[in-house]
Amino acid sequence: MSLRIAADNFPTLPVGEMENFVVVREYDEGRDKVAVEEMERSCEVGQRGKHSLVTDLMGDPICRVRRFPSHVMLVAECGDGGEIVGVIRACVNTVRTRESSGYVKLAYILGLRVSPSHRRLGIGTKLVQEIEEWCKQKGAEYSYMATDCSNEPSINLFTRKCFYTKFRTLTMLVQPVHAHYKPLGSGIAIIQLPPKLAEAIYCRVFADAEFFPKDICTILSSKLNLGTFMAVPKKALPKWDPKTGILPSSFALLSVWNTKEVFKLQVKGVSKLTYACCTGTRLLDAWMPWLRLPSFPDVFRQFGVYFLYGLHMEGKNASRLMKALCAFAHNMARDDDGCGAVVAEVAQRDPVREVIPHWRRFSWAEDLWCIKKLADEKLDDVDRRCGQSDWMKHGSSSPVIFVDPRDI
Known part of the structure; x- marks a missing residue:
């Protein structure tokens, strides 16, 4: 960020x-x-x-x-x-x-x-x-x-x-938490996966992803991890047995990390008119939730965010399933007092980028990552600039970067 x-x-x-x-x-x-x-x-x-x-x-x-x-x-x-x-x-x-x-x-x-x-x-x-x-x-x-x-x-x-090198550019997608709940869609089942099963699936679907942490089990078992969730079509649920290790033909997957215990944010410096307008949208949304107004949360006091990570989808229903998972995470945040936004960070070529709901005004497309090979002390400055490994010289073999929630 x-x-x-x-x-x-x-x-x-x-x-x-x-x-x-x-x-x-x-x-x-x-x-x-x-x-x-x-x-x-x-x-x-x-x-x-x-x-x-x-x-x-x-x-x-x-x-x-x-x-x-x-x-x-x-x-x-x-x-x-x-x-x-x-x-x-x-x-x-x-x-x-x-x-x-x-x-x-x-x-x-x-x-x-x-x-x-x-x-x-x-x-x-x-x-x-x-x-x-x-x-x-x-x-x-x-x-x-x-x-x-x-x-x-x-x-x-x-x-x-x-002597760092510009390495990757990621996209930060921010979805404010509204006063109303978001619909999940019909015919979709959302399952919370136990950490061991989540670890096995993540190691499989992110086998080619850069920055995938070797200690993924530590992340999934952390008290800040609120769960790993999978969305599948309800009609496919009776046929899927996780013990077989075979994944459904269509599914979406993500985990939710609670940053409220680590840091909080606050927006300052807005005009009284802007403050009043934002408060008004929130009141209308609370009074008439059936209208599903795009209300603005109370970000003028300290608030926390839920960070979505490990986002992955497969199959012909993948986009619809991922949108349902994002709505599910939003509703979790809606029930958590003081949570003002749901945030995800993904690579620009990641297929999930086009599916994740967000407000463009509060998101930003270019979160720059710069990297450096910690060269041997004997190398001079020219060697430091040029002595990059193949990992840094060549483009990524995968459009996906795993963003560790502990980095946020």
């Missing part, structure tokens, strides 16, 4: 001066928590149009990477007083490459923030370099980051100064 990276792109101090000016060290919760929260609140996060979309990290600044077995958070201290002026997070996981049999250790860098009063000093660059060293020590072969394509400062920092 565009909330992930908000970095600076400014001239740096000479290396010697920077080393004396800033000290980067690992985050200490008891010592740094309050200062990090204050520093992050001072940063602009997720600026989109005239409104500011901000995050609340739920009292634990490291919670967004803690779901990974291998994770870290670094802070940058400035001057003798030890003022915290920057922060960065990273986690390392084992994922599948474009070759179905290949796995690599991949680091994900996120949450880079630099205090507005200390930008143009190269602090963002130093934080990235330090966290890359940590990732290499943990065995990571690659590292990547994700940001909105319009976030030029972050893109310039990573591609020009840190």
